[in-house]
Amino acid sequence: MDFVTLEIIPFIKNHLLLSLGWIVLFVAIIVLTVKSKLSKVKIINNAQAINMMNNQNAVIVDIRSADSFKKGHITESHNILPIDIKNASAKTIDKFKENIIIVVDDNGLTSASIGEVLVKQGFLHVFTLKDGIAGWNGENLPLVRK
Numbered sequence: 560m561d562f563v564t565l566e567i568i569p570f571i572k573n574h575l576l577l578s579l580g581w582i583v584l585f586v587a588i589i590v591l592t593v594k595s596k597l598s599k600v601k602i603i604n605n606a607q608a609i610n611m612m613n614n615q616n617a618v619i620v621d622i623r624s625a626d627s628f629k630k631g632h633i634t635e636s637h638n639i640l641p642i643d644i645k646n647a648s649a650k651t652i653d654k655f656k657e658n659i660i661i662v663v664d665d666n667g668l669t670s671a672s673i674g675e676v677l678v679k680q681g682f683l684h685v686f687t688l689k690d691g692i693a694g695w696n697g698e699n700l701p702l703v704r705k
Contacts, residue, residue, distance in 0.1 A: 595671075598671070598675065599675070599678045599685065600662075600671050600674035600675055600677075600678060600685045600686065600687055601685075601686050601687075602667070602671070602686070602687050602688075602689050603661070603686045603687070603688060603689060604688075604689050604694075605688070605689075605694060605695055605698055605700060607686075608661050608686075608688055609700075611659050611661065611686070612633075612661075615659050616658055616659070617658065617659035617660070617661050617686075618637065618652065618655045618658050618659065618660050618661070619633045619635065619636035619637065619661050619663055620636065620637050620639055620644075620652060620660055620661070620662050620663065620677075621633065621636040621637065621638050621639070621663045621664075621692075622639060622640065622641050622644070622662060622663065622664050622669070622670060622673050623638070623663075623664060623665055623692065624640070625638060627665065627692075628705075629704070629705045630704065631692065631696065631702035631703070631704050632663075632692070632702060632703055633663060633692075633695065633700075633702065633703070634701065634703050636663065637651055637652055639651065639652065641669070641673050644673055644676055644677065644680075645673075645676055647680055655682075656681050656682050656683060657683055657684075658684070659684045659686065660674075660677060660682050660684065660685045660686065661686045661687070661688055662674045662677070662685065662686070662687045662688070663687075663688045663691055663692060663695075664687075664688075664691045664692070665691050665692055665693060666690060666691045666692075666693045666694075667687065667688060667689050667690045667691040667693075667694065668691075670687040670688065670691065671687050674686070674687050
């Protein structure tokens with residue numbers, strides 16, 4: 560207890576902003592960890608995605624811009640903009656509600672939120688590709704260019 564009263568409390572008093580920053584960061588990490596554990600959208604790596612594509616007829620939904628998609632995309636992926644998914648106007652993938660859906664973006668940062676939208680729209684098995692196309696390309700996996 561002496562350590563707390565002699566060291567910790569004076570440090571917090573002298574460095575209030577820094578201490579608050581650490582507390583906010585700690586709480587944010589806990590919230591994000593719990594949220595990802597409870598999410599119905601799971602993150603998969605490239606090997607898992609390839610296995611799902613080859614053995615389980617997974618459907619790739621690429622949410623990048625049309626220009627990025629043309630520069631390189633995963634074979635047989637569907638280019639659908641996030642706004643079209645949010646508005647439920649992406650009719651091209653409605654027939655795949657029972658299939659495995661793998662959502663792909665540039666770097667894996669925005670695909671989880673779009674995956675959650677798909678789950679709310681009735682898609683049963685939604686995954687996101689860890690590190691997105693950047694990770695796919697980083698492992699020298701094939702891309703189709705148009």
